[in-house]
Amino acid sequence: MRNDQHSDGLLPLDNSAIIYPPTVARYNTHMFRLSMDLSVKVIPERLLTALEHVLDRFPYFAVSLHQGFYWYYFMPNHKPVAVYPDVAYPCGYLHRKRGANGYLFKVLYTSQRIAIEIFHAVTDGTGALVFLKSLVAEYLRLSGRQVGEDPQVFLPDSPMDPQEVEDSFERFYTPLKAVFGFESSAWHMPSKYGLSDNVQVISARMKIEDLKRISSVHKVTITEYLVAELLDAMQRIQEQMVGNPKRYKPVRISVPVNIRKVFGSRSLRNFTLFVVIGIDVRLGHYSFEEILDQVVHQLRGNVNVKSLSKQVSRNVAGRRHPAIRYAPNVFKRPLMKLLSDSYGDDIYSTTISNIGNVTFPEGMREVVERLDFHLSPSKTNKTSCAAIGANGYLVMNFTSIYATKTDFEREALTALVQKGIPVEVATNRNVKEQ
Amino acid sequence: MAYCVRCGVKLESGATECPLCSMEVQAPVEVIGQPGIPLFPNDNTDGPFEHPKLDKNRKGVIELVIAFMAIAVITLIITAFALGASFSPWLPIGCVILGGSYLLVGLFVKPTYQHLATWFAAITIVLLFIIDISDRKVGWSAYANLSIVLFWLIAVAPWTVQKRNRIYGYVLAGIAVAVYLLAIDALAGNALSWSVTIALPTYGISLVASSFLLLRIRFGKPTITDTVMSLILVVCWGVVAADFFHLRTIASPRLLSWSSSVFIVAVCIMIFLTLNLTLRRVRHYFNNRVV
Numbered sequence: 001m002r003n004d005q006h007s008d009g010l011l012p013l014d015n016s017a018i019i020y021p022p023t024v025a026r027y028n029t030h031m032f033r034l035s036m037d038l039s040v041k042v043i044p045e046r047l048l049t050a051l052e053h054v055l056d057r058f059p060y061f062a063v064s065l066h067q068g069f070y071w072y073y074f075m076p077n078h079k080p081v082a083v084y085p086d087v088a089y090p091c092g093y094l095h096r097k098r099g100a101n102g103y104l105f106k107v108l109y110t111s112q113r114i115a116i117e118i119f120h121a122v123t124d125g126t127g128a129l130v131f132l133k134s135l136v137a138e139y140l141r142l143s144g145r146q147v148g149e150d151p152q153v154f155l156p157d158s159p160m161d162p163q164e165v166e167d168s169f170e171r172f173y174t175p176l177k178a179v180f181g182f183e184s185s186a187w188h189m190p191s192k193y194g195l196s197d198n199v200q201v202i203s204a205r206m207k208i209e210d211l212k213r214i215s216s217v218h219k220v221t222i223t224e225y226l227v228a229e230l231l232d233a234m235q236r237i238q239e240q241m242v243g244n245p246k247r248y249k250p251v252r253i254s255v256p257v258n259i260r261k262v263f264g265s266r267s268l269r270n271f272t273l274f275v276v277i278g279i280d281v282r283l284g285h286y287s288f289e290e291i292l293d294q295v296v297h298q299l300r301g302n303v304n305v306k307s308l309s310k311q312v313s314r315n316v317a318g319r320r321h322p323a324i325r326y327a328p329n330v331f332k333r334p335l336m337k338l339l340s341d342s343y344g345d346d347i348y349s350t351t352i353s354n355i356g357n358v359t360f361p362e363g364m365r366e367v368v369e370r371l372d373f374h375l376s377p378s379k380t381n382k383t384s385c386a387a388i389g390a391n392g393y394l395v396m397n398f399t400s401i402y403a404t405k406t407d408f409e410r411e412a413l414t415a416l417v418q419k420g421i422p423v424e425v426a427t428n429r430n431v432k433e434q
Numbered sequence: 435m436a437y438c439v440r441c442g443v444k445l446e447s448g449a450t451e452c453p454l455c456s457m458e459v460q461a462p463v464e465v466i467g468q469p470g471i472p473l474f475p476n477d478n479t480d481g482p483f484e485h486p487k488l489d490k491n492r493k494g495v496i497e498l499v500i501a502f503m504a505i506a507v508i509t510l511i512i513t514a515f516a517l518g519a520s521f522s523p524w525l526p527i528g529c530v531i532l533g534g535s536y537l538l539v540g541l542f543v544k545p546t547y548q549h550l551a552t553w554f555a556a557i558t559i560v561l562l563f564i565i566d567i568s569d570r571k572v573g574w575s576a577y578a579n580l581s582i583v584l585f586w587l588i589a590v591a592p593w594t595v596q597k598r599n600r601i602y603g604y605v606l607a608g609i610a611v612a613v614y615l616l617a618i619d620a621l622a623g624n625a626l627s628w629s630v631t632i633a634l635p636t637y638g639i640s641l642v643a644s645s646f647l648l649l650r651i652r653f654g655k656p657t658i659t660d661t662v663m664s665l666i667l668v669v670c671w672g673v674v675a676a677d678f679f680h681l682r683t684i685a686s687p688r689l690l691s692w693s694s695s696v697f698i699v700a701v702c703i704m705i706f707l708t709l710n711l712t713l714r715r716v717r718h719y720f721n722n723r724v725v
Binding site: 110111112203204330331334337406409427 | 473474498
């Protein structure tokens with residue numbers, strides 16, 4: 001049984017998490033998934049023990065979500081935790097009370113895989129990665145293996161840093177009188193091709209070395225290169241699907257940026273902002289080099305303390321405004337749903353989240369064979385892309401609610417192949433049914 | 435492991451189709467390989483995923499509508515308490531509920547014409563009735579609700595049955611109009627008067643004239659000119675019949691009064707339609723094509 005040494009009172013949602021609970025819906029589950037394929041067999045009982053140990057170290061993950069008069073909030077969850085067999089479709093809707101005994105995450109297993117699916121209100125990709133690495137490390141220790149030290153692996157008996165649980169948005173908030181622009185709607189792939197209730201995945205694996213080689217030719221980072229490829233693919237898809245150029249709309253991609261390093265935060269709750277990068281296709285067709293220029297200019301221009309502070313300021317000031325702060329949740333909820341589209345999903349065409357290259361400590365490096373990261377798509381942006389690197393390979397997982405349509409994935413991946421990057425694909429789609 | 439010849443991607447071991455383009459792999463089994471561990475388990479051991487029934491925007495609008503309805507109703511009740519007998523809040527509350535219900539029906543009900551029209555009609559009938567009986571007697575709402583029922587019978591009921599049975603819907607609508615005319619007459623006075631002597635005969639004539647047009651549409655291929663002129667003819671006959679039966683009711687010695695000119699127009703249209711139907715040259719001239 002878990003030992004609730006850290007659990008105490010109510011925990012408010014962090015500043016970027018407040019948008020997630022009210023906007024959960026059929027095609028917007030706000031779940032994401034991280035998984036590790038291991039070379040050793042996974043024993044569920046041992047995994048459960050490891051989870052119980054690790055969860056004591058991460059009390060801010062052992063919470064349940066409640067609806068207050070003004071805001072949603074977390075409360076420590078004392079119910080028994082469980083591990084679940086992995087399922088065919090990732091990032092499914094997790095009911096906040098019945099889904100996983102009140103917990104907002106699920107630890108899943110197959111014979112050789114440990115995965116975590118987590119509601120975005122709890123943490124972001126970095127927080128979840130630390131949790132998963134700590135869980136797998138603990139599992140391996142319980143299996144009799146020695147695991148070396150790693151800044152992202154927390155021992156169950158190590159003391160908790162108070163900064164881990166802080167809402168860094170509040171800490172780094174500075175009141176700014178900045179002018180916030182309003183982006184127009186971006187182009188979205190239409191719903192008419194048939195949607196599925198389950199998240200369909202196309203997983204592409206490629207060597208990091210190959211990506212580095214081609215990125216260095218263009219003098220850009222791997223993320224910048226991938227963003228440019230996806231923008232180019234989306235541009236081509238729009239040209240194919242929309243016959244009349246007068247009906248073209250800008251194509252934009254949302255790129256979540258881990259701002260912990262920028263601000264020097266050690267929080268393991270959400271501390272990510274989104275940089276929206278795009279091209280205005282109404283001005284004419286962009287060549288790949290032009291797209292790359294735009295991506296580099298926009299991404300580098302927006303990832304700095306001043307630009308990010310503007311976003312932090314906007315988010316925190318919005319929450320602190322008396323009209324919002326003291327409005328009952330019953331009024332806030334519908335407004336948030338509507339605003340989340342205007343300022344969120346509607347202004348970009350898809351998302352790519354790249355966690356980057358993940359390293360493992362001694363003892364774990366030999367065991368972890370593959371690392372996967374999946375984002376849940378949304379009704380507006382029906383296909384999302386999540387990338388993560390480990391052991392010399394980068395895995396790009398395209399998650400989609402399209403039942404059969406895979407044009408975007410095909411455009412993006414064949415472009416990589418044409419540029420000399422070997423890509424290996426796998427899917428959870430039932431190919432025979434297509 | 436095989437490669438897709440169209441996309442150029444390497445397929446996972448054992449894959450027989452490309453997941454990107456559904457291209458079948460044409461290669462020996464040794465090349466395709468044996469199926470390895472799939473990306474996700476094939477059997478969904480966790481059972482089907484449950485998910486919220488509504489999408490995000492729908493939920494948002496529903497909650498917003500309910501919130502605004504609640505605010506409006508509370509405000510009206512407070513106003514009524516403050517102003518006392520000089521202000522009755524029931525009519526505005528009824529209007530708020532009516533408006534809000536329309537929006538909610540639009541969001542909750544299956545978005546087909548039949549479902550939406552039926553719900554709108556039912557809500558309107560109930561609310562008009564409730565507003566009307568606030569003075570404990572049924573008055574104006576009877577006329578309004580009868581009209582709504584008539585609208586439903588004509589414009590919605592035929593579409594609730596299968597296409598091959600739609601003729602019964604049209605017959606029902608035809609009978610409904612006649613009943614409606616009688617009911618309105620009965621509600622307005624103590625005995626049936628104008629409905630029997632003027633409205634029903636006029637309606638009968640119009641129905642016969644319309645039947646010709648419907649038969650023409652069903653079994654022939656009328657041109658636009660034909661259809662428009664036939665419609666005008668139906669209206670003309672209706673007008674002439676109304677005048678004729680009105681004159682008979684008041685025992686006038688004249689056969690027709692102001693509708694004589696309409697009668698002449700009707701005769702001209704009939705001549706035109708007959709020529710158009712029988713003479714190829716006329717058809718060609720008016721339709722700019724040989725039919």
